[in-house]
Amino acid sequence: MKHLIIGAGAAGISAAHRIVKEKPQDRVTIVSEDREVYSRCMIHKFIGGERDAASINFINDDLLANKNVEWISGVTLTRLDGAAKAVYAGDKLIATGDTILIATGSVSVTPPIGELKTAKNAFGLRHLSDARSIAEGAKKAERIAVIGAGLVGLDAVYGILEQAEKLGRKPQITVIEMAPTALAINLDAHAAEAYQRLFEARGVTFHLGSKVIDTKGDGAGNITSVELEGGTSVPCDLVIMAVGVRPAAAFLEGSGVELTERRAVKVNDYLETSLPGIYAAGDVAGLSGIWPNAQKQGEYAAYNMTGTRWAYDDRFAIKNTVNFFGLLSLSLGAINPQEGDEVLIKEDRNNYRKLILRGGVPAGVILQGEIGGSGFWLQLIKDKIPVSGLGKSPWKVSYADFYGLETNGEYKWVV
Ligand SMILES: Cc1cc2nc3c(=O)[nH]c(=O)nc-3n(C[C@H](O)[C@H](O)[C@H](O)COP(=O)(O)OP(=O)(O)OC[C@H]3O[C@@H](n4cnc5c(N)ncnc54)[C@H](O)[C@@H]3O)c2cc1C
Structure with missing residues (x-):
């Protein structure tokens, strides 16, 4: 039997581990846009220089050296043929499987405001490649605007502060958040304020309850300021966007795999999609947006892909941990x-x-x-x-x- 896993993140890798354990003779192909395996929860430590790419790799065994496991990395799939159980990048057939797991996670949302979508100096923070771009940009930036004071936005600020301390620099960092508090989906106002104070003590400025409505540029593709409702202008030479994510499901259009209203992959209790033999796990399935749940779903999907019916009944996803300073x-x-x-x-x-x-x-x-x-x-x-x-x-x-x-x-x- 041949299993195809799309994505080498928390869900995909945990599924691969489980398949190899359950059916050592089966073949597993993993296809990922990522060229490296790494924990997204740790990419701020990469920005800060606390960790390199190798030390945020979360595979601690020889999974990828297994002769029945093939990893096709650096390939962005653009199409799934649900009937043929085949995946393509453009016109090129990349892989097929008797079963398929969709574990493509999420993508950062870029607000359609000013030049945020096109600017050379504006980045989301989702992939290691984003962390590399931010780390490079932050080395030179004097003024950094971070849009979004959720966990990802503050992760970025934390990484930049760590980097600045190591380099003996003091960039001016401004965080802009629409909600009246930071970390509004993780904590209440009181607990969030404790973090805000810790960041402020390190020179970070917060504009809470503030909306970005436009950007100004230098005419050469760089944003030079972020404009807020009410007239405040935040000058910047680097912009980080951390306003949320959406499921990475765009490549499934026309595949026959049904999506939910929120554009996540619709799964049943066995994490199977509307097409038999095709499963989904992790952020793309929209059941939760956190690492341990993605891992657990990957494992459950793998049981089902290898013939052990195992219902995923842990739909409780409202748990958050925060750790700064x-x-x-x-x-x-x-x-x-x-x-x-x-x-x-x-x-x-x-x-x-x-x-x-x-x-x-x-x-x-x-x-x-x-x-x-x-x-x-x-x-x-x-x-x-x-x-x-x-x-x-x-x-x-x-x-x-x-x-x-x-x-x-x-x-x-x-x-
Ligand atoms: C900065 C940051 C901090 C975070 N901190 C925490 C935290 O502290 N605690 C926590 O629990 N969670 C945290 N999360 C969330 C956590 O990282 C995710 O919930 C988890 O990574 C989801 O796992 P996944 O396997 O669904 O997707 P991902 O880990 O995103 O993996 C998706 C995989 O799919 C591949 N892929 C996507 N599209 C395609 C395509 N079209 N073709 C081929 N391959 C594709 C990608 O290359 C990648 O390998 C954080 C996330 C970020 C970005």
Whole structure:
């Protein structure tokens, strides 16, 4: 049997590992635009010079040296023939498979504003090639505008600050964000402000609640300033765009693979697409946008591709970790309360903890500083287990409050 995996990221590589384990005699072809295997979560460390490409490679075994595994790298597929299970770059047939896994991740969104789409000095941050361009540009840039203060935008700023420190430079970095806080989809305002202060202490300026409406250029293809609603002009010689991603599914047009309203690949519980034998996993499937889930989906898809039916039932995707300058945060579920929710906050000099209770059931938790116990909170939130009525503060609740013993001595969940 021949398996074709499109993408050498978290989902694709984890699927390849699983196929090789399950069916060592089967053949696996991986096709990727990437010429290197690397963790996207670490590309800011590449910008900062903390890591090189080899040290962000996340394959720690001889997968790609396996005689049944072929990796075709540096090829951008432009078409999938769903009926023939074949993929093409232009007119050139690249590979076929008895089963196919689509694991192409996401692409950075470029807002259709001013010259952002065409400028020579404006980059997204998704691929190692983007990180290389940003690292090069930042070495010379005096003024850098970062559009978007989410995790990717702040990753870019962090990498640039690291690089600047090493080079003894002090570029002026301005972050522009439409939302009223940084990290608005990861953390609440209080926890996000802690990061904003850490960046500000290193000279970074934030324009929150601000919208980019235009750019000005030098007439030679470079942006020289980013214009904000209200008249503020942010001069710059490097622009980083971090305003979001969309599934990398454009090459599937005409393939017969159905997409969702959000243009992600539509999958069933077995991660199979609308075409039998063709699966999707990771960001492109739109079930979540984080690394561990992409890996897990790749593994589950691989089980299904090799004949073991395995339903992917972990649709809980609302978890975020943030770590800048040694300050760790984790959020699970709801970040901000809805009307009628109870909010419990515990804070000291080094820690911030917030729990949102919806009808006595944890709906969300934010842990900043010390993030221990997150597995416990995840289970309570996912399984909707009430913590009110146990006669103690929800902060004092632990596994011991829920576990009993089976007659054979095994632990059982009793709530
Ligand atoms: C800067 C940054 C920081 C991040 N930080 C975190 C974090 O801290 N924690 C976390 O959990 N997640 C983080 N993420 C998200 C995480 O990296 C993604 O969720 C994860 O990489 C998704 O894995 P994937 O396999 O679906 O796609 P990807 O890892 O994006 O891999 C996609 C693969 O498909 C290939 N490909 C795409 N299109 C084509 C095509 N047409 N033809 C051929 N090959 C193609 C690409 O070359 C690549 O090999 C971060 C992402 C970025 C960009």
